[in-house]
Amino acid sequence: MKLIQMLTLCLALSLSLAAPSHHKEDHVQQDEPQGHQHELHHGANLDRCGGMEFDAIAVNEEGIPYFFKGDHLFKGFHDQAELSNETFPELDEHHHLGHVDAAFRMHSEDSPAHHDHQFFFLDTKVFSYYKHKLEKDYPKDISELFPGIPDHLDAAVECPTPDCANDTIIFFEGDEIYHLDMKTKKVDEKEFKSMPNCTGAFRYMDHYYCFHGHQFSKFDPITGEVQGKYPKETRDYFMRCPHFGQKTTDEHIEREQCSRVHLDAITSDDDGSVYAFRGHHFLSITGDKFHSDTIESAFKELHSEVDAVFSYEGHLYMIKDNEVFVYKVGEPHTHLEGYPKPLKEVLGIEGPVDAAFVCADHHIAHVVKGQTVYDVDLKATPRVPVKEGSIAHLKKIDVAMCGPKGVTAVIGNHYYQFGSPMIMMMAKIMPEQHRVSQGLFGCDH
Numbered sequence: 001m002k003l004i005q006m007l008t009l010c011l012a013l014s015l016s017l018a019a020p021s022h023h024k025e026d027h028v029q030q031d032e033p034q035g036h037q038h039e040l041h042h043g044a045n046l047d048r049c050g051g052m053e054f055d056a057i058a059v060n061e062e063g064i065p066y067f068f069k070g071d072h073l074f075k076g077f078h079d080q081a082e083l084s085n086e087t088f089p090e091l092d093e094h095h096h097l098g099h100v101d102a103a104f105r106m107h108s109e110d111s112p113a114h115h116d117h118q119f120f121f122l123d124t125k126v127f128s129y130y131k132h133k134l135e136k137d138y139p140k141d142i143s144e145l146f147p148g149i150p151d152h153l154d155a156a157v158e159c160p161t162p163d164c165a166n167d168t169i170i171f172f173e174g175d176e177i178y179h180l181d182m183k184t185k186k187v188d189e190k191e192f193k194s195m196p197n198c199t200g201a202f203r204y205m206d207h208y209y210c211f212h213g214h215q216f217s218k219f220d221p222i223t224g225e226v227q228g229k230y231p232k233e234t235r236d237y238f239m240r241c242p243h244f245g246q247k248t249t250d251e252h253i254e255r256e257q258c259s260r261v262h263l264d265a266i267t268s269d270d271d272g273s274v275y276a277f278r279g280h281h282f283l284s285i286t287g288d289k290f291h292s293d294t295i296e297s298a299f300k301e302l303h304s305e306v307d308a309v310f311s312y313e314g315h316l317y318m319i320k321d322n323e324v325f326v327y328k329v330g331e332p333h334t335h336l337e338g339y340p341k342p343l344k345e346v347l348g349i350e351g352p353v354d355a356a357f358v359c360a361d362h363h364i365a366h367v368v369k370g371q372t373v374y375d376v377d378l379k380a381t382p383r384v385p386v387k388e389g390s391i392a393h394l395k396k397i398d399v400a401m402c403g404p405k406g407v408t409a410v411i412g413n414h415y416y417q418f419g420s421p422m423i424m425m426m427a428k429i430m431p432e433q434h435r436v437s438q439g440l441f442g443c444d445h
Contacts, residue, residue: 046072046081048239051214056155057202058103061116061131065202065238068100077238090127090134091120102153104202107160108167108182124151146171148187149178155201157208159221170221172198172210177224192224196231227352228307229262229398236261236279237304253292256283258443260413263436265309266399267316267357269329274401275316276441280304283441290441301325301335308356308399310365312378317365319343322351347376348385355409359402359421366421368397373425389425410436 046052046069056068067074072081073088084100085092091100102121106114117135120127125139126146142151146169155172159179166183175197177190200211208221215231216238256278265277274285277295280303284291295304299318308319316333318325323340324347327333343351347367355368358378365376367385371392374385391397399410406419414433418424437443 046070046074048074048081049235051235053213054200054211056100056103056120057200057211058118058120059105059202059204060118061105065204066103066118067200067238068103070099087132088120088127088129088134090139091122102156102171102200104156104158104169106169107158110167110183119156121153121156146180147185149180150176155198155210157201157203157221159203159208163206163208163221168221170201172201190224192219194226195219195224229264232279233261236281253283253290254443256281256292257290257441258437260437262412263399263410265306265318265355266401266408266410266440267309267311268401268403269311269316270314270360271329272403274403274440275309277306277309285441298333299325299327299335301340307351308353308367310356310358310401312358312363312365317346317356319351319353319356346383348383349374349376355397355400357400357402357407357421359407360404366400366402368400370396373421388421391425393427393430394424408440413437415440 048067048069052069054067054069057065059065064076068084069081071084071092073084073086074081075087100120100122104119106117106119108115114128116130118129120129121142122139124142126142127139128135142149142153149171150173153171153173157170159168159170161167164179166181168182169180171178171180175191177192179188179190180186181188195210195217196212198210198212202209202211203221208219210217210219211234212231214234216234217226217230217232218228219226256276259278261278263276263278266274268274271286276283276285280294280296281292282295282298295302295306302318302320302325306318306320310317311329314329315336316327316329318327320340322343324343325340326336328336343349343353347365349367349369353367353369356365358365363378365378366388367374367376368391371390371394373388373391375388376383376385394409394416395411397409397411401408402421405417407417407421407424409416409418409424413436415436416431416433418427418431434440
C-alpha cells in the first residue's frame, strides 16, 4: 500500500513540474518554428545566431550584458548559452518556471541598498542580486517592492539622471509603459506610440534599446521616440554571429551588395570611391572593385552605427550621435588627433542628423535633419548653419551623397537622383526611383 501511495505521489509531482507556464514562454514557443521549440528546455543547444526573441536583458555590475532565453543565459556578445541556474541557482530553488520575464540593473544612488543590484522578475516575484548573490529576504512580491507596477512584465530598464529627471525605472507590459520615479516613488503611465512592444530592454553605452523578436530599436526613454533607421537586426550588432560577421570576403561583399537592410550612411570621396555604412559593416567601391569589412577594423574609434558621413578635402567626416570623427582617406584611414569633437563645435548643429553631403569643388556641407536642409560653410570660422530649405515633397531621407550625376537621396531600399541640392529641395516632379542594391551596388538578383 505504501509503495502505491509513493508511486502516486511521484507521478503527481512530476506532472505538476511538467505543467506548462501560461506566461511569455508559451506564446514564444507557439510562434517559433517546430525546429526551435526544444530551445526552451534543459540541455538544449541554443544558437542565438539562428534568430531568437530574448525574454530579458540586463547588464551586470561589471557592464557585461546578460541575455535570458527560457531557462538559459548568454553572457556577453559571443559566449555560448548556459543554464541560468548555474549562475543564479535561486531562480530554480524558489521559482520553478525556468524563465525570466524582465531584468535590469538598478541605478539609484539615493537608495544605496539597491544601487548597482540586478533585479529579475518572474511572474509575480522579484529577485535582487548583488555580485551574483541573492539578497536577504528575496524573492519578494513585485507589488511589495514596486507598488503600482503590474505582474507578468515583458521588459524593464533603468533610466538614471540626467537621462530622466530623477533616477527612474521603466517597465513594459504589453503596450503599457510605466515610469517609476525612485525618488518620489510616483508611477506615471506613458504611451510610446512609435515603439513596438518590447520583449526585452536594456541601457548600454548611454543608449536605450527595445528588443522585439530578433530585431531592436533605439529609443528615447522619456518620449519613446525611435530616432534613426530602425528596426535593426540584433545579429548585426549584439550577437557577434559568425553567420553575419565572419564570412569570407566574397560572401561579405555579396551580402552587403544585395542586402535590403537600410543604410546608415553613404558618401563619395574626392577620387570617386563610394563608402556605404550599414550596422557593423561598410562596403567600399573603387571603379569596378568592391571591398567589405567591419567598421571597427577600418575605423576602430567608431565601432559601428554611424548616422551620416561626408567627404571633404581628402577626409571623411563621420557623424555619430552628437560627435564628429574625422579620418584622412588612405590605407589605412588615419584618425585625426583631437577627434571626436562635438557636432555643435564642428558644424554648429545639434544632433542627431539624418544625412550630410558635400558636392565636388564646393565647400558647403548640406546637412539633412528631418525635412530641413542646413548649409554649413566649411571654410568659415566659426561654422554657422544656414537654413537653406525643406524637402517636404520627400519622406524622411535616410542617407544622401553627391557625385558626378548630382545628389543621390536614399529612402529605405530605393534612391532618387537629383541634378543638384537646389533641385532636390525644389523639385515638383519626383524622378524615377531605383533599387539601392541594384543601382548603386550592382547586385544582380
